[in-house]
Amino acid sequence: MATCEMCGRALRPSVRGRPRRYCSRACSARAYRARVADRPATVEARRTPEVAEAGLDQDVIVRAAVAVADREGAGAVSMRRLAGDLGVGVMSLYRYVAGREELNDLMVDAAFGARPLPEPGPDGWRAKLELSAREEWALYRAHPWLSHLAAATTRPPNAPNLLAYTDWRMRALDGHGLGFATLVQIAIMIGTYLQSAAVPLAYEAQAARRTRHTRRQWAAARQEAFERTMRDPRLPMVSEFGAEAFEASEPENIFEFGLHRMLDGVAVLLERG
């Protein structure tokens, strides 16, 4: 097991690239000091760094990330890009954000935090659950990158504002005789479904960002490719796809359909007692 060269503590595994030598930036700096100590003092001031006016913090970074993702898609978000937008050095970001993975979690949390569910909400468990689903869907509509990132959050999820949705749903169902474990499962089931029903929204947004010309080209190529695979004797039903079926498989309609089926399923569960 590798240990820190300065303090001897266990090193957490390096995410990628070279193995770690120090357990923290503090140890790295300490080691640097030690090395510098016994070295001819040739070091002198070369650069006077500009002081950032307002100062950096986690919120600023996350807001910048969300803004980029909203405008140009999740793919446009990178540490370099954010640093450029904020006018700071790339590595400065790491002072406030552990890394790319944490930034993703923070983006998800920020998005959910901007749209809290109302208290106490409408009457009745069904209206409540339906509302919570529509609110979450509205979020995915507003931030097409969100569903993908929400599905990719660290597990168990580390975003309080995302958990707030789960909590609200559990409270919506509390007092109807269901066990705690069942409340958990219903709440998770709904979130799970919405997340992946919303994934196609990212494709729509990607298309919308193209120029009218290339968008048409792109859509045509996709459609053509699909029609080629669709026309397969082993897919008798899919071969019958027409305008009506395409309409039915629009994200909006899949969302709506699945929501009602799930709520009907929950109703069955409640009737059984």
Next chain:
Amino acid sequence: MATCEMCGRALRPSVRGRPRRYCSRACSARAYRARVADRPATVEARRTPEVAEAGLDQDVIVRAAVAVADREGAGAVSMRRLAGDLGVGVMSLYRYVAGREELNDLMVDAAFGARPLPEPGPDGWRAKLELSAREEWALYRAHPWLSHLAAATTRPPNAPNLLAYTDWRMRALDGHGLGFATLVQIAIMIGTYLQSAAVPLAYEAQAARRTRHTRRQWAAARQEAFERTMRDPRLPMVSEFGAEAFEASEPENIFEFGLHRMLDGVAVLLERG
């Protein structure tokens, strides 16, 4: 609109990086010939390329990709890695696969193709749908990278073997008085749900790949982080999470629970006529 410098045809947009100049490799080669033609003939043979023994093809590449993903996770799959494993040059892969995106689609298709649904399957729509869900779940268990990639396939999906699942589900429900659009929606709803219910399996697999030592460290860090966010007065229900709730939120149990709720929901729809 940019056009090919050789043949003047419209250029499809470059996926990333430099803009295209030619519409195909053929045109690129033609341009090269033209350039070489009026140039002192200094070019001579420098290298005799080794002929690949068995020859490359799409299947070989896709199988290699699936093998790497199974063993080391989706993150380990890269064009360079595959080329290395297969003992060929990186760019040789592009002769059989359009690019990374198509490779993803092909991996998904290959996985689903390896587990076709039985014909005619069990009796009754409910048993059929349940079987199809369990088969798909078994796939996600066998290939933890699959759910993520399946969610990220191009839309509409271009993988016949994935569509075969949709088709089979639609046939399972055919003849019960539901409209074609409803069949589509039920089939998509089930697939959608399973995909995102399976995402956490990738985390489990990632954990399993770690050494026992680092796995414990990793799990402890995750758990600690979660318990910190969970203990929040604004999350009264989540704060109550105990062993039972954690057990209930295991992927396997979420899968099982959601499946039965959805099938109950479909049953309600059928009763209504």
Next chain:
DNA sequence: GAGTCATAAATACACCGTACATCAATTTGC
């Protein structure tokens, strides 16, 4: 006043996907 720490940023490494260039071998068209 010396030592420590928080902040900021440049540099460097190990990756990634893929456009284009370049060769040899094969196929095609006349």
Next chain:
DNA sequence: GCAAATTGATGTACGGTGTATTTATGACTC
């Protein structure tokens, strides 16, 4: 029969990615 075109394989290079380490400055503490 032979030149032209095409195909297959591969090297090189570009423009990115995340992040470990190093270097530097000021502010705070003992």
